[in-house]
Amino acid sequence: MLTIGLIKEGKVPADNRVAFTPHQCQWLQEQYPDLRIVVQSCPTRCFSDREYQAAGIKVQDNLEEADILLGIKEVPKELLIPGKTYFFFSHTKKKQAGNQALFRAILREKITLIDYECLTHEDGQRILGFGFFAGVVGAHNGIMAYGRRTGAFALGRVYQSKHFKGLIHTYFELRLPPLKVAVTGTGRVSSGVLEIMNLMGIKEVEPEEYLRRNYAYPVFAHLRGQDLYKHKLTGGYSRESFHLQPGEYACLFEPYLAQTDVLMNGIYWSADIPPLFMMEDMRKADFRIATIADITNDLKGSIPCNIGDSTMEDPVYGVDKQTGQKTAPYLQGSVDVMAVGNLPNELPRDASQYFGEQFIKFVLPELWKVRSDLLKRATMVREGQLTEGFRYLEDYAGLT
Numbered sequence: 001m002l003t004i005g006l007i008k009e010g011k012v013p014a015d016n017r018v019a020f021t022p023h024q025c026q027w028l029q030e031q032y033p034d035l036r037i038v039v040q041s042c043p044t045r046c047f048s049d050r051e052y053q054a055a056g057i058k059v060q061d062n063l064e065e066a067d068i069l070l071g072i073k074e075v076p077k078e079l080l081i082p083g084k085t086y087f088f089f090s091h092t093k094k095k096q097a098g099n100q101a102l103f104r105a106i107l108r109e110k111i112t113l114i115d116y117e118c119l120t121h122e123d124g125q126r127i128l129g130f131g132f133f134a135g136v137v138g139a140h141n142g143i144m145a146y147g148r149r150t151g152a153f154a155l156g157r158v159y160q161s162k163h164f165k166g167l168i169h170t171y172f173e174l175r176l177p178p179l180k181v182a183v184t185g186t187g188r189v190s191s192g193v194l195e196i197m198n199l200m201g202i203k204e205v206e207p208e209e210y211l212r213r214n215y216a217y218p219v220f221a222h223l224r225g226q227d228l229y230k231h232k233l234t235g236g237y238s239r240e241s242f243h244l245q246p247g248e249y250a251c252l253f254e255p256y257l258a259q260t261d262v263l264m265n266g267i268y269w270s271a272d273i274p275p276l277f278m279m280e281d282m283r284k285a286d287f288r289i290a291t292i293a294d295i296t297n298d299l300k301g302s303i304p305c306n307i308g309d310s311t312m313e314d315p316v317y318g319v320d321k322q323t324g325q326k327t328a329p330y331l332q333g334s335v336d337v338m339a340v341g342n343l344p345n346e347l348p349r350d351a352s353q354y355f356g357e358q359f360i361k362f363v364l365p366e367l368w369k370v371r372s373d374l375l376k377r378a379t380m381v382r383e384g385q386l387t388e389g390f391r392y393l394e395d396y397a398g399l400t
Helices: 022-031 049-054 097-108 131-150 164-169 188-199 207-212 239-244 254-258 279-283 348-368 373-378 388-393
Strands: 002-006 035-040 058-060 068-070 085-088 112-115 180-184 219-223 229-231 249-251 262-265 291-294 316-320 334-338 379-382
Touching: 022 035, 022 049, 022 348, 049 058, 097 379, 112 373, 131 164, 131 188, 131 262, 131 291, 131 316, 131 334, 131 348, 180 188, 188 219, 207 219, 207 254, 348 373, 373 379, 379 388
Parallel strands: 002 035, 002 068, 035 058, 068 085, 085 112, 180 219, 180 262, 262 291, 291 334
Antiparallel strands: 112 379, 229 249, 316 334
16 A cells, blocks of 8 residues: 655745645546555645545554655645655755755665656656746736736736636736737746737737847747757757857857846756846846746856745745845836746646546656656655766755
8 A cells, every 4th residue: 555645835935836636636546546646734725635535545643653654835845744745846956045055865765766847758858847937927927017007008917806717807908018028938938928918819920020120919939949058159049068068158148138028937947048138238228028937947047136035925026126135026226027936736626636647647657667767867866865967966955
């Protein structure tokens, strides 16, 4: 018998998503006689304890009996159960400083950590994530912020709609001015952004036309890797080469700074990848961007004026274009930045259902295999020891 426990999220601010919905738990226990699911009681989860109990799932405070623990966000180190196997987004593979103490605690407590972000197909394509709903909420918030800055239209908050279908209905009477939106990226995040662009009636145009023309209606340009980067020597672009040696590439985004009102950023970023622009670019007279939705949300990453997280409750802050200092949003002389780390939390039930579906389809069957290459690739720590693919974290883990 394999027992899976759904943990109560402990990170602050609280996240109300969950790996499996009550209906999914019920279905799993019906389909897998050798599987048992227990849920840790939580008053803030998007599905109530009562909903799990109504589905026949045991709800309790202690999860010591569980073989595998499923969370969403980082588990506070004081809540870790020694010796257990955890699945969650640890946000440590890039050596994120804020989670270094957590990572060291995972090793110290002899825990096995399988990171959702590292669950990939053989070709490196990620299997799990909330990127689509991050894109949906981030795009909505970006357009909402532009409306609040300009006063040209009013858009409410996503969480007021309760679910995605309800959100769609809020766009039926939306009338947008002739703004220009740049959308970057090709993954799940950008898919969510593109969905909102289409639902809002923002028309796609080719990048060349976007740079050359003004329009009497709202438009967006979708900028992919070849539109954003070129090799410094060859002038070409290869996705494989770029991800192996991003420092050999230059960024091509500069012309868009004078032609864009709203930037929707959905590109993956690491320290070697050049940013889309520099802080000093904001001081130029032709810098037109008024609103930036940094959906992938890397601190001082591809968006250099991302100077810290905002919150779901207060998602937008300003950055003074001359000083680079944080200000209130919507001020003259500032750029508005939306940089929320848990965007899908505004549509938690939809996001949780989608996540659970993908886990059940691609990951769950691997749990019973004697050897699973998929799980092996995603196991950062096994019983307190760094695995082969993550030895580059030795200094971060305090092992050197």
